[in-house]
Amino acid sequence: MTRPASLRSAQDRSFGHALLTCARLFDEAAQARLNEATGERLGRPAVMRLIPYLDTVGIRPTELARRVDVSKQAVGQILADLEHRGLVEYIDDPSDGRARLVRLTKEGVKSSRQGLAVLAELEHVVARRVGRKRMREVHAGLDAIVQAMHALRSESEEHDE
Amino acid sequence: MTRPASLRSAQDRSFGHALLTCARLFDEAAQARLNEATGERLGRPAVMRLIPYLDTVGIRPTELARRVDVSKQAVGQILADLEHRGLVEYIDDPSDGRARLVRLTKEGVKSSRQGLAVLAELEHVVARRVGRKRMREVHAGLDAIVQAMHALRSESEEHDE
DNA sequence: GACGTATCGTAAAGCGGCTTGACGAAATCG
DNA sequence: CGATTTCGTCAAGCCGCTTTACGATACGTC
Numbered sequence: 001m002t003r004p005a006s007l008r009s010a011q012d013r014s015f016g017h018a019l020l021t022c023a024r025l026f027d028e029a030a031q032a033r034l035n036e037a038t039g040e041r042l043g044r045p046a047v048m049r050l051i052p053y054l055d056t057v058g059i060r061p062t063e064l065a066r067r068v069d070v071s072k073q074a075v076g077q078i079l080a081d082l083e084h085r086g087l088v089e090y091i092d093d094p095s096d097g098r099a100r101l102v103r104l105t106k107e108g109v110k111s112s113r114q115g116l117a118v119l120a121e122l123e124h125v126v127a128r129r130v131g132r133k134r135m136r137e138v139h140a141g142l143d144a145i146v147q148a149m150h151a152l153r154s155e156s157e158e159h160d161e
Numbered sequence: 162m163t164r165p166a167s168l169r170s171a172q173d174r175s176f177g178h179a180l181l182t183c184a185r186l187f188d189e190a191a192q193a194r195l196n197e198a199t200g201e202r203l204g205r206p207a208v209m210r211l212i213p214y215l216d217t218v219g220i221r222p223t224e225l226a227r228r229v230d231v232s233k234q235a236v237g238q239i240l241a242d243l244e245h246r247g248l249v250e251y252i253d254d255p256s257d258g259r260a261r262l263v264r265l266t267k268e269g270v271k272s273s274r275q276g277l278a279v280l281a282e283l284e285h286v287v288a289r290r291v292g293r294k295r296m297r298e299v300h301a302g303l304d305a306i307v308q309a310m311h312a313l314r315s316e317s318e319e320h321d322e
Numbered sequence: 323g324a325c326g327t328a329t330c331g332t333a334a335a336g337c338g339g340c341t342t343g344a345c346g347a348a349a350t351c352g
Numbered sequence: 353c354g355a356t357t358t359c360g361t362c363a364a365g366c367c368g369c370t371t372t373a374c375g376a377t378a379c380g381t382c
Contacts, residue, residue: 012213014277015284015296016187018303020209023184025310026177044368048181052173062330072331074369098330098377116175123176129309134302135176141291141299142179148290149186205339223359233360235340259348259359 030122037118038111040085046070047078056109058091058101087111191283198279199272201246207231208239217270219252219262248272 030048035041042048049068053059061079065072079102082088087108093099104112127135188209196202203209210229214220222240226233240263243249248269254260265273288296 014280015300015303016191016280017213018300018307019184019187022303022307022310023180025307025314026180029310029313030177046368052178060330071370073333073371076332077368093330096330096378100331119175119177125313126306126309129312130302130305134305138299138302138306139176139179141295141302142176142183144291144295145287145299146179146183146186148287149183149190151290152190152286153186207339221359232341234342234362237361238339254359257349257359261360 026122026126030119033118033122034115037114044078044081046074047082050075050078051112051115054088054102054104054108054112056104058093058103060093060099061102062099064102082108187283187287191280194279194283195276198275205239205242207235208243211236211239212273212276215249215263215265215269215273217265219254219264221254221260222263223260225263243269 031042046068050064053064053067061075062072064079065075068075079088083090083102085107086105088102089105090100090102093101123135191209192203207229211225214225214228222236223233225240226236229236240249244251244263247266249263250266251261251263254262284296
């Protein structure tokens, strides 16, 4: 007898599938909680990747674009949105007349902390179910994998040149 | 002295950040390898979530849409694309004159297997760097977390009603 | 100092991928 | 049978990002 389901089960057991599913669920839950907590909806996927690079010191939009690997225009849009909400503000870059620096406002710092607290709580709730030890295990493992994949990427880039 | 970087480092250490970063890197690497292996580019994010539900038996597009939680129209587009490449085919649903069933062609099965092999190899390469044991650990942990978040979602849905 | 070149940021248009709205065709229910 | 639901498709719209194009400032070179 043929077993047509063999393909499916092979995929379900793959590491990649578990990783992507987990990330998607976590992301959805995180956004739902953030929307609920702040009242405003975050919306853009790139925002969550951008925020970690913001601080109260200031950074150039172009530098942000370079780090998260999106176009400067996209960054500009996101920052305009954040500015409109009063979370970031622009100041002139003293060392370059063309450039501006964007930095978190007091409001922005507050929102960031709040957001971090919400995420920490989600993490806590999940940890409660799967166990703290296991959570730390997975966390450490993910960090190691991230590192490995960065190394992998660097290598393949060398071969391409 | 103020420490403006404290926000940033807190985010970098969060579980969610590690999870999302890892998933993104893995996904990018996977897509790059798949594109290279097959020649054709996969493109749509939803495709990778759709494929696990395809088999040689057949399934209704509407059912696919329900499972991956996207609109039937989106599923229709993706399937049209896959059909155009000869990877899936439509047959009439004998039990319902309105409906059709979509199933993998021989080509489709072949491509699926090939794709799975590519992903397995990526997984293998990563495992080689971080260790098989740790890989299994993380995999099991992710599965547990997925399960936990499903349970979490079910609970909150109950409260909403 | 002046000129060519590179970089900062913005504006407008385009595009991919998905959604919503609207619809005919077929099934199901009363 | 008629009313309602469900299957799938067509068309339009939207969101988030990219590409193209551009003025403005900085830098390198003579």
